[in-house]
Amino acid sequence: MRFLITAGPTREPLDPARYLTNRSSGRMGYALAGAARHDGHDVLLISGPTTLDVPPGVDFIQVETAQQMYDAVRDMLDGVDVAILTAAVADYRPVAYSEQKIKKQGERMVLELERTPDILGSMRSVFGFKGTLIGFAAETQDVESYARGKLERKQCDMVVGNDVSRSDIGFDSRENEVVLVFPDHVEYLEKDTKEHIAMHIIEHATIIRPK
Amino acid sequence: MRFLITAGPTREPLDPARYLTNRSSGRMGYALAGAARHDGHDVLLISGPTTLDVPPGVDFIQVETAQQMYDAVRDMLDGVDVAILTAAVADYRPVAYSEQKIKKQGERMVLELERTPDILGSMRSVFGFKGTLIGFAAETQDVESYARGKLERKQCDMVVGNDVSRSDIGFDSRENEVVLVFPDHVEYLEKDTKEHIAMHIIEHATIIRPK
Numbered sequence: 150m151r152f153l154i155t156a157g158p159t160r161e162p163l164d165p166a167r168y169l170t171n172r173s174s175g176r177m178g179y180a181l182a183g184a185a186r187h188d189g190h191d192v193l194l195i196s197g198p199t200t201l202d203v204p205p206g207v208d209f210i211q212v213e214t215a216q217q218m219y220d221a222v223r224d225m226l227d228g229v230d231v232a233i234l235t236a237a238v239a240d241y242r243p244v245a246y247s248e249q250k251i252k253k254q255g256e257r258m259v260l261e262l263e264r265t266p267d268i269l270g271s272m273r274s275v276f277g278f279k280g281t282l283i284g285f286a287a288e289t290q291d292v293e294s295y296a297r298g299k300l301e302r303k304q305c306d307m308v309v310g311n312d313v314s315r316s317d318i319g320f321d322s323r324e325n326e327v328v329l330v331f332p333d334h335v336e337y338l339e340k341d342t343k344e345h346i347a348m349h350i351i352e353h354a355t356i357i358r359p360k
Numbered sequence: 361m362r363f364l365i366t367a368g369p370t371r372e373p374l375d376p377a378r379y380l381t382n383r384s385s386g387r388m389g390y391a392l393a394g395a396a397r398h399d400g401h402d403v404l405l406i407s408g409p410t411t412l413d414v415p416p417g418v419d420f421i422q423v424e425t426a427q428q429m430y431d432a433v434r435d436m437l438d439g440v441d442v443a444i445l446t447a448a449v450a451d452y453r454p455v456a457y458s459e460q461k462i463k464k465q466g467e468r469m470v471l472e473l474e475r476t477p478d479i480l481g482s483m484r485s486v487f488g489f490k491g492t493l494i495g496f497a498a499e500t501q502d503v504e505s506y507a508r509g510k511l512e513r514k515q516c517d518m519v520v521g522n523d524v525s526r527s528d529i530g531f532d533s534r535e536n537e538v539v540l541v542f543p544d545h546v547e548y549l550e551k552d553t554k555e556h557i558a559m560h561i562i563e564h565a566t567i568i569r570p571k
Contacts, residue, residue: 165500165525166448171377200411237377240464250500250524253451253475260471264464289376289461313461314376 150230150355152185154178155222157197159215161242161265164251169262172313172320173237175199177285180347181233182207188351193229195221197236215239215265222268223276231354233283234269235309241265273304281359283307283350289314296330306357307331309350329353361441361566363396365389366433368408370426372453372476375462380473383524383531384448386410388496391558392444393418399562404440406432408447426450426476433479434487442565444494445480446520452476484515492570494518494561500525507541517568518542520561540564 156178162168175196182194183204193208195218203209210225212218215238226232241262272278284305286296289312296310310328313319318326318340326340329350338349367389373379386407393405394415404419406429414420421436423429426449437443452473483489495516497507500523507521521539524530529537529551537551540561549560 166382166498166531167380167450168383169378169380172379239378241469244468248500250498256475257455258452258473260473262469262471264467287377287461289459320377 151191151193151228152182152354153193153195153222153225153229153232154182154185155195155218155234155236155238155268156182157199158237159197159218159239159265160213161215161239162246163243163260164247164249166250169239169241169243171237171239173197173199174321175201176321176323176343177325177347178233178235179204180343181235181350184344184347184351185231185354188355190231190351190355193225195225195236215242215268219266219268219271223271226276226278229278229280231281231283232272232278233285233350233354234272235285236268237287238268239265269299269303269305279359281306281354281357283309283354286310287313293328293330293335296328300330300332306359307353331357362402362404362439363393363565364404364406364433364436364440364443365393365396366406366429366445366447366449366479367393368410369448370408370429370450370476371424372426372450373457374454374471375458375460377461380450380452380454382448382450384408384410385532386412387532387534387554388536388558389444389446390415391554392446392561395555395558395562396442396565399566401562401566404436406436406447408449426453426479430477430479430482434482437487437489440489440491442492442494443483443489444496444561444565445483446496447479448498449479450476480510480514480516490570492517492565492568494520494565497521498524504539504541504546507539511541511543517570518564542568 157175158171158173160168186192195210244261292310296308300308308330329336368386369382369384371379397403406421455472493516503521507519511519519541540547
């Protein structure tokens with residue numbers, strides 16, 4: 150099967166030096182790419198900036214901004230059976246970009262932000278993607294209910310929820326403990342390495358029938 | 361001699377997931393710490409988040425925000441002969457921090473920012489530092505004149521200016537080409553590895569007499 154996986158944060162620049170971003174090591178997405186490739190699938194990984202090595206045999210596109218990731222996903226969807234969007238895409242970006250480094254002004258500054266394009270939300274409605282669609286929800290409260298809301302709004306087949314407020318499984322950690330939310334049931338995976346969690350998710354991904 | 365060196369970016373969080381930061385690999389500061397240690401000096405490196413290894417024999421304090429870096433520098437200045445502040449400290453931070461991940465609202469959002477404490481500018485006037493003070497100026501235009509302005513305003517003995525708009529020597533690159541601005545003269549260093557540039561700067565640092 151052909152997998153498309155997104156990973157890492159995006160960076161939304163104000164000027165050449167400053168940017169807005171999200172905490173994300175990219176580990177979960179890279180582990181998923183490695184696990185899918187290990188199982189013999191074709192894998193394309195589209196990633197924001199991380200310090201991780203691309204797993205052997207995985208095709209790779211490097212992006213920086215949410216817009217670049219949106220464009221890359223849209224352009225590479227042809228023939229994809231399973232899309233797993235793990236990237237921590239920045240929701241907002243500065244409205245204006247300054248080519249020169251902005252000099253310090255007063256004690257206060259107001260930064261105007263606008264929404265970035267919604268990649269997961271565009272998969273069905275804009276890109277017409279018919280394959281298996283898996284989203285991620287990194288939350289600090291009510292993880293399962295936010296994950297279910299995301300599943301329904303974005304027409305996913307599965308949403309993986311995790312509680313990033315817990316320091317043992319949060320950002321940058323090597324372990325994770327997740328809840329898999331499906332349209333008709335929920336499954337809890339015990340705390341484990343991101344590599345083992347990835348293997349479980351890839352197994353599920355290959356047997357789900359897209360709606 | 362005793363050196364205090366700052367390096368890396370700082371991160372200024374809006375909520376547990378999102379933050380504002382500056383591009384900075386930390387390489388120049390880590391190279392300076394390694395070069396100073398190699399020359400037999402006592403070195404304390406105070407660094408924001410980077411992926412670099414701390415040079416052997418260098419004391420290390422990890423920080424995240426500009427405020428934490430400010431506090432660490434102030435608390436560790438006792439007995440320091442030379443302070444080299446290379447960190448790309450964020451100038452502004454969000455006024456409000458949300459303990460819970462902020463949910464997406466409308467198409468636009470306004471982020472209110474306030475100035476972070478000015479570490480370099482506090483060295484003489486607030487901390488009463490009497491040793492040799494070296495600052496860095498990463499600029500995208502008029503590098504030498506901005507560096508000279510910084511030297512004067514912040515009462516430095518030397519400011520190292522570099523042009524980060526050039527992709528060959530800018531953020532994340534392994535080489536640099538800098539101008540050393542002193543109160544009474546200027547010196548241009550040719551493009552070289554950050555390690556070689558660091559050796560030159562450390563040599564200068566040990567012979568400058570603080571004003």
